[in-house]
Amino acid sequence: MAETSYDAGMKVRRQVLGDAHVDRAQARTTAFDAPFQEFITNGAWGGVWTRPQLTHRERSMLTIALLAALGHHDELAMHIRATANTGATAEDIREALLHVAVYAGVPAANAAFAIAKQVFAERDGVDREENK
Template identity: 70%
Template sequence: MTDRWEQGMATRRRVLGNAHVDAAEARRTAFDTPFQELITEAAWGHLWSRPDWPFRERSIVTIAILAALGQDEELAMHIRATANTGATEADIREALLHVAIYAGVPAANRAIRIAKETLDGMQEVS
C-alpha cells in the first residue's frame, strides 16, 4: 500500500472508529477494492488528513453537504463520527439550519429526522 493509503486508513479509523472500518474492510470484495483504495487515499489520506481544518470543521461541512445531497446513509455515518471529531449536537443543528436556507427545507427536514434518530441511537449505546 502507498503512504497516502496508510495515512488515509489511520485518519479513517480516527474519524469513523475501528469497529466501523473493520466491518467495512470485512465486506470488501475484489469488485469494490479499487473503490475502497480510492476513497481511502483520496478522501481520507488527502482531504481529511489536510492540516488546515481540524476534524470538527471537516465533520460539520461534510454533514451539511451530505444532507443537502440527500445522502442518508453517509449522513448518519458522519453524524455517528461526531463522537470522534468533536462536532457537537449544536454544530449538527446549525449545519442543518444552513442546509434549510441554502439547499432547501425538504432536504433539511429529512436530514433533521435522520440526525435525531442517529443521535438518539448514539445516546442508547453510551
C-alpha cells in the same frame, strides 16, 4: 520510510469512523470493490481529511451539510455517528443543518434533522418513538 497517503488516510478514517466501522467495511471488501475502497482511503481520507487547514470537527460539519444537501442519508447517518470522534457537537450539527435549510432547501434539512434525531436517540439509548 514516509507514510503513504493510503496509510495516512486509513489512520484518519479509523480516527473519524472508528475501528469497528472500518473493520466491517474491510471485511466486506471484495475484488470487485477493492479499488473503490482504496480510492476513498487515498483520496477522501488521505488526500482531504489529512490536510491541516481544517480540523476534523470542521470537516465533519462540512461533510454533514454536504451529505444532507445531496440527500445521501446513509452516509449522513454514518458521519453524524462519527461526530463522537470528531468533536462536532449536536449544536454544531444543528447549525450546519440550518445552513442546509437556507442554501439547499427546507426538505433536505427536514430529512437531515430527522436522521440526526434518530442517530442521537440510538446513541443515547432513547426509544425512537419518544424522540419524535
